[in-house]
Amino acid sequence: MNFASTQFVPSRRMGICEPLPQIGMWSDYKENNYLDTSTPAILEVDSRFDNQQLRRLAQNREAARKCRLRKKAYVQQLENSKLRLMQLEQELERARQQGLYVGGGLDTGQLGYSRTTNPGIATFEMAYGHWVEEQNKKTADLRNALCSDITDLELSSFVDDGMNHYFDLFLMKETAAKADVFYLMSGMWETSAEHFLSWIGGFRPSELLKVLEPHLGPLTEKQSLELSNLKQSCQQAEDALSQGLERLHQILSETVADGLLGEGNYLPQINAALEKLKAMVRFVGQADHLRKETLLQISRNLNNRQAAQGLLALGEYFQRLRVLSSFWTSRPRESS
Amino acid sequence: MQQAIPYKDLLPAATTAANSGITKLVAENPVVVFARSGCCMCHVIKLLLQGHGVNPTIFDINEQNEAATIDEFSKIIDNPEEIADRPPPPFPTVFVGGNLLGGLDEVMAAHISGELVPLLRKAGALWL
Numbered sequence: 389m390n391f392a393s394t395q396f397v398p399s400r401r402m403g404i405c406e407p408l409p410q411i412g413m414w415s416d417y418k419e420n421n422y423l424d425t426s427t428p429a430i431l432e433v434d435s436r437f438d439n440q441q442l443r444r445l446a447q448n449r450e451a452a453r454k455c456r457l458r459k460k461a462y463v464q465q466l467e468n469s470k471l472r473l474m475q476l477e478q479e480l481e482r483a484r485q486q487g488l489y490v491g492g493g494l495d496t497g498q499l500g501y502s503r504t505t506n507p508g509i510a511t512f513e514m515a516y517g518h519w520v521e522e523q524n525k526k527t528a529d530l531r532n533a534l535c536s537d538i539t540d541l542e543l544s545s546f547v548d549d550g551m552n553h554y555f556d557l558f559l560m561k562e563t564a565a566k567a568d569v570f571y572l573m574s575g576m577w578e579t580s581a582e583h584f585l586s587w588i589g590g591f592r593p594s595e596l597l598k599v600l601e602p603h604l605g606p607l608t609e610k611q612s613l614e615l616s617n618l619k620q621s622c623q624q625a626e627d628a629l630s631q632g633l634e635r636l637h638q639i640l641s642e643t644v645a646d647g648l649l650g651e652g653n654y655l656p657q658i659n660a661a662l663e664k665l666k667a668m669v670r671f672v673g674q675a676d677h678l679r680k681e682t683l684l685q686i687s688r689n690l691n692n693r694q695a696a697q698g699l700l701a702l703g704e705y706f707q708r709l710r711v712l713s714s715f716w717t718s719r720p721r722e723s724s
Numbered sequence: 725m726q727q728a729i730p731y732k733d734l735l736p737a738a739t740t741a742a743n744s745g746i747t748k749l750v751a752e753n754p755v756v757v758f759a760r761s762g763c764c765m766c767h768v769i770k771l772l773l774q775g776h777g778v779n780p781t782i783f784d785i786n787e788q789n790e791a792a793t794i795d796e797f798s799k800i801i802d803n804p805e806e807i808a809d810r811p812p813p814p815f816p817t818v819f820v821g822g823n824l825l826g827g828l829d830e831v832m833a834a835h836i837s838g839e840l841v842p843l844l845r846k847a848g849a850l851w852l
Contacts, residue, residue, distance in 0.1 A: 621836050624775045632768035639762060667764050670828075674768070677829055681836040688837075 448537070451605075451693065455535040462531070469711070476718050483720075508567025515560055516577055519553075520710075526550060527703030534696055543692045550699040551683055558676040561589065569668045579713030582706065588629065588675035593682040594622040596702070600686070603701035604694045614689040618682065625678050633671055640664045728761075728784045746783070746796040750819045754849035755780040758793060759816035765828050766816045772835060778849045785815055800824070821847030 526549065533546050565572050575583030585595070597619045607615065643661045647654065687695050750756050755773060757780045759766030766782065773780045785793060794814065801824045818825045820843050825831060834840035844850050 617838065618836070621838070625772065625832060625835055628768045628771040628775070631771055632764045635767050636764045639764070670765060674765075674828060674832065678832055678836070681833050685836050 452535060452537060455531075459531060459535050476715070479720060480718055506568055506571070508564060509571050512560060512564035512567070512571075513577060516557075519557055519560065523553060523703060524707065526553060527700065527707065530696060530700045530703065534693075534700060540692050543696050547687065547692055547695045547699060550696075550703075551687060554683060555680055558680055561676055562673060565589075565669045565672045569665075569672055572672055573668070579710045580716060581709040581713040585709070587626065588633065589672045590675060590679060592626060593679055594619055594626060596682070597622065597686070599705055600698045600701055604690060604698050607694075611689055611694075615686075618685055618689075622678070622682055629671065629674055629678070636664065636667055636671070728782045746793060747800055749781065749783065750800055751822050753781040754778075754821060754847040755844070756783060756819045757781070757816055758783045758785055758818075760785045763816060769816055769818060769828055769831055772831060773844075776841060776844060777851060778844055780818075797824075820844065820849070 530546055530550060533543065538546075561572060564577075571577065572589045575586055575589070578586060582591075586592070587595075597615065601615060640661060643664055644657055646657050646660075686698065690698065755778055757766060757769055757773075759769075759782065761784045770780060770782070783793075797817070800819075800822075814827065817827060818831055825834065825843070831840070834843065841850070
């Protein structure tokens with residue numbers, strides 16, 4: 389039997405998901421006996437497609453469908469959170485009017501650091517505020533992209549854009565570290581929850597891998613192995629840097645304490661210590677370098693959809709941490 | 725067991741003569757790390773390499789030998805600009821199998837990408 393090139397037999401074996409205008413919607417046939425009676429032997433297909441491509445199309449469609457469902461659930465959750473946020477803001481306003489609560493409000497929980505004395509830091513704070521806004525926007529765009537029928541090429545440009553945004557942050561931090569490395573290390577620029585989970589001025593790469601792994605979709609055995617190796621390499625690198633930092637603590641302490649109870653002029657010790665402190669800048673730089681290399685290495689082992697899902701998961705994770713910090717800052721205080 | 729080799733032990737009798745000691749050191753030892761004494765970054769590199777079962781040869785850099793050492797580098801490596809272009813300090817500097825690997829940045833990158841172990845193995849630094 390010959391089939392015209394515009395007609396497809398809806399056979400499950402071929403996994404076709406195209407709508408069939410002449411014959412009816414695909415979903416009409418899924419549940420009834422039509423499939424049982426048509427033998428899989430009828431497999432003459434349009435020469436435009438081969439089995440592999442059809443399978444891939446089907447998989448993409450399925451992934452997009454699941455994504456849409458997830459997005460629906462997410463939006464619902466967002467609406468609920470919005471209501472809660474409005475409730476909290478009202479309570480806050482009430483409490484503030486009564487003079488019971490003194491604070492910065494539902495923002496990023498920054499302490500009263502005198503940024504005005506350090507222009508480099510003031511610049512960084514502003515730039516970082518913009519970075520976070522951009523990051524939220526990119527996360528939302530990425531979510532929409534994953535739910536749509538996007539081409540692999542377009543998806544790859546989303547992935548590159550997302551990665552580069554993180555790399556931009558590392559560059560910003562490099563400049564800020566030269567202005568005041570202690571500001572970065574103290575986590576005053578991060579929200580409280582982010583800082584609690586941080587390691588040498590930012591996220592811990594091995595922890596990040598643990599957060600991401602379940603959200604990358606199905607992994608091949610090779611990919612699982614690579615990820616496991618990467619986790620181990622990260623941990624080794626983190627340990628080496630942590631121990632190096634401890635060494636610096638020791639050396640700094642010894643340098644400052646050298647010749648205590650001496651003649652009174654301890655300027656040489658202070659100068660020596662200043663030199664040691666410069667190593668702090670290198671440590672923060674190395675930690676960010678490790679973060680960058682880890683992100684690059686993950687992306688090398690994943691296909692575009694997996695990488696995009698990973699970036700989305702990452703964006704959402706940090707968003708949740710920021711929201712957690714806000715809620716923590718504004719939680720109602722128990723009256724004693 | 726690793727030893728920091730004092731520079732003066734490698735100097736021939738005439739201290740102004742070009743020193744082939746460093747070239748020899750790099751050629752004869754699978755992994756050599758040049759670093760300032762007490763440098764914490766050197767400590768990090770050491771730990772990383774030791775984690776792979778490698779005991780690197782550490783060469784102590786101080787004010788006296790720094791310039792001469794950098795000069796030696798430019799004779800060993802193919803692109804001397806690699807060292808010269810880096811803002812000081814170019815230390816720590818790591819050589820594997822007689823070739824320049826780079827600083828801590830390069831070591832970390834190679835470690836994460838999985839390229840470090842094959843490099844070490846090729847240089848005969850690993851026992852396995």
